[in-house]
Amino acid sequence: MHHFSFARQPILNLSLDVHAYEFLYRPTDQANDSNHSITAEVLASSIIDLGLDKASNNKLAFINMSYDDIMSPHIESLPANKLVLELLEDIKPDPALVLRAKSLHEKGFTFALDDFIYTPDWDPLIDLADIIKFDLTTTTLQENKALIQQLRTKKITFLAEKVETYQEFEAYRDISCELFQGYFFCKPEHIKGKSITANSSTQTQLLAVVNQPDITLDELKNTIEQDPNLTYMLLKYLNSAYFSFSKPIQSIKQAIVIIGINNLTKWVTLLSLRNMSSKPSELLRISLVRAKLAELIAVEKKFTNSSSFFLAGLLSNIDAMLDSTMQNIIPPMSLDSDIANALLHREGAIGQVLTNITEYENQNALPTGIEISSAYLEACQWTDQTLNSLIS
Structure with a gap:
């Protein structure tokens, strides 16, 4: 073989x-x-x-x-x-x-x-x-x-x-x-003297709130509902053929009850990233592949916080999306310290997995101790299905 x-x-x-x-x-x-x-x-x-x-x-x-x-x-x-x-x-x-x-x-x-x-x-x-x-x-x-x-x-x-x-x-x-x-499009285009736009700043603040580790159901619901456009897109997406729920989801509270806080946070983050950047759509696709692959690796290695790995992967290109630096973007978001340190310094278990993934993307090195090929293929196919359903 x-x-x-x-x-x-x-x-x-x-x-x-x-x-x-x-x-x-x-x-x-x-x-x-x-x-x-x-x-x-x-x-x-x-x-x-x-x-x-x-x-x-x-x-x-x-x-x-x-x-x-x-x-x-x-x-x-x-x-x-x-x-x-x-x-x-x-x-x-x-x-x-x-x-x-x-x-x-x-x-x-x-x-x-x-x-x-x-x-x-x-x-x-x-x-x-x-x-x-x-x-x-x-x-x-x-x-x-x-x-x-x-x-x-x-x-x-x-x-x-x-x-x-x-x-x-x-x-x-x-x-x-x-x-x-x-990978020129995965890097900030112009940084010097450029501030984050008002829309991107609003979306970043929203991401900071919904990704707090101790957020409650009501806090998540109220935060999402403050953005009518996000609420509309989220409900439309959750009611698409991609999810195929037996009954239509008619409210954010109902969505949280059905799919849970962690899963809803994933989709809110994805939709927010999609809205905040005019960069090539492939940039979001690469970020989502990283997110899913990081999550799969975390599960295989039996880490208990696989959702943190997913979020770190999803945010790994946010500097390119906003034409800024991680140092400007990440600290104000007040993310969990493990996620923040992974994004800023590639530290900790999450940081090591992100490093492994970016090396794997270029086939420069193969991580040891895990079977990454099948996980990478699964992440690519899952990402393509997810984003194709968003576009349709």
Whole structure:
């Protein structure tokens, strides 16, 4: 049996909406330390056995392909209309590979050239490629601009990878890149001299109140009902097909009685975060994946305060949502000290789990002592179902 972990990284379009996900793989078997790709055979079985197709949320999935992967007969068993085959930069484009790529292209497969640096050897594959990816850490803006000009007559979409700042996003947008990969949108855009807006401040104060560990039923009810828009959205959401309660929920008090204070607090926090930021929706999606994954890890490790882990994950990107710093946002919220210290300093058990999760997102390291792959997949699927129900 093959053992590997995976994480998905969003690929955004010019509007900063998700165009696709790249799936990063890493073997959990230490005897095999290659983290570039998995075999086409394993990938095909994983799509069926693990439901990896569901983890793409109906978006295209970019998959790294080695030379041997592309030459494998198992490629044909993969769904061509759902995948982008990403040819790794260390592949040597020999005649056999070009012939194989032509055959797959004729069968409907889409190709991307990863971490691309031009040499004439790549010309036959450029003619087959739909996407060319630039690694911003190994090439310069001027080099990539010149290559885009050189290939302007080709029907190629250019993707900037490892985009870590909004300035890089804007620079590559201006030279005609249309797709962007990197966590630039998970960081505050402008901090210096920027204050939190009145609406965001109000929402932050609401979050501070509803997340007090000793809040009573009446205090929670009264706080939510002070915001008519939040009350409306919450009742609408709780009465959606996602929950499918046997009887309609007609009041906040009834909602608290049915689903409990802790669960209602989760949904209030989620809806408030959704309302307070105009940032890409994927930012909230990543936060919710972290929240659910942190909760699942806490349950597996038998921590008694799994809801605290959930809340910490959900708030882990609030600095980017509000274009401020954690030091400006968290102390006024008067959160439980374990949650506050985790968000501010990555301290304590909650802080360690958040650190593990962010490392896992980039497949930089695998946490020890837990089976995180299945939990991550569950968190992705739960998040997609939750947010899709909010939008519908």
